[in-house]
Amino acid sequence: MTQETINQILKFRDDRDWKKFHNPKDLAISISLEAAELLEVFQWSGSDTSNENKQEKIKEELADVINYCVLMADVCGLDIDEIVQDKIKRNNEKYPVEKAKGKSDKYDKL
DSSP, X not given: OOHHHHHHHHHHHHHTTXXXXXXXXXXXXXXXXXXXXXXXXTTTOTTOOSOTTTHHHHHHHHHHHHHHHHHHHHHHTOOHHHHHHHHHHHXXXXXXXXXXXXXXXXXXXX
């Protein structure tokens, strides 16, 4: 995600004077609710795990999740690039390729 996109998300919020309503608790709830709406796209789909014929709804709900994540990072004073890079590093340590490749086991079961 570019800094320009992040700035647009924050400008949208600031133009409406909504920052005063944003706190970590409520933003975490909003992220969870939007993620549930993303999950709802697949509800009752049985063995159909594809995104076929679901792409537009997936895009809409995923964008909502991402937007709230950007707002959460902002209100918590976190740099998105930095926290994602830190997580990638930790995941590389927990899931080394030679142990994890082709497996879905949790790191403590590898």
